[in-house]
Amino acid sequence: MxxxxxxxxxxxxxxxxxxxxxxxxxxxxxxxxPWEKIIPQLFARLDHPEPFVQDQICSLICRIGIVSPHLIVYPTIVGISTANTSNNNNDTRFLYQNIIDSLIQSGSEMLVKEIQKMISELQRVTILWEETLLNKLTQLQSEAEKRFSRLKKENERVNINKQLSKEEKEEIIKNNYFSLLNPVIHNIETFYNEINVEPQNNHEKWFHDNYKKMIEDAIKILKDT
Incomplete structure (x- = not known):
């Protein structure tokens, strides 16, 4: 079968x-x-390029969730979490959200909340804040270097433009800075918002004590430069 x-x-x-x-x-x-036996394959098809296929698979998963919510709640929550932190398109996130909404409406709200809490706690144990910070900084280093190189070239072109006044040059350079570095600042701020919560254990308290102020200062310097 x-x-x-x-x-x-x-x-x-x-x-x-x-x-x-x-x-x-x-x-x-x-x-x-019969479809309950191929749950992973169904979820894999949510990324299908054809909206009709996506919608039908999503509807089928929602129907499974009404009868057997325990089979789909975990992959759904993991899926929407992955979609929110990657470059997945909005359609995929929308489909996962539809499945979660269907689970809640069909009486599985408590199960959804329990699995969300479990996944959150697992992430706290398996992915430490300093590891996340290190990964982000490693990714941002290369990107920031490219952006600073572009910024330097843009500023050089502005400075040699004799048709611009000093004030106009300063304004353009300032706008160039924020335009090129906003994505970098946004990434750091996003991480800061993730850790700017009440520490749940001694390790998170240690991270706050040692790094929170440092991250705040870095964001302020980047914005005020």
Missing amino acids: TKITLRLLHVFENYGIYIVREYREGFANTPIS
Whole structure:
């Protein structure tokens, strides 16, 4: 049965857009139990480039969630968390949010909250704040160097422009600075907002004591430069 279900899914994702009416009716009336065995494959298809395929898969997952919420709540919450922190398009985030909304509306709100809390606690244990900070700084270093190089070239062009007054040059240079470095500042501020909460354990308190003020000062310097 699983092989047949996988085969149907394969046909749908490749040819579903050519027989929309048939597949829409079929997915609306298909029994849930065969699809419960291929949950990971269904979630993988939420990134399908065709909106019709995405919508039908999302609807099917929502139907599974009504009957067996425990099968989909974890991959849904992990999926939306990943989508929010990556370059996934808004459509994918919207689909995951639809599934969460469906779970809540069908009476699984407590389960959703418990899994969200569990994932949050696991992240606190497995990904320490200083590790997250180090990864962000490593990623930002290369990006910042490129942006400063561009900024230097832009400023040189402005400074040799004899048609601009001193005040105009200063204003353009200031605007160039914020335009090029805003993404860097935003990344640091995003991390700061994540850790600017009440520490939940001694390690987080240690991080606050040693690094929180340092990050605040760095943001202030970048903004005031």
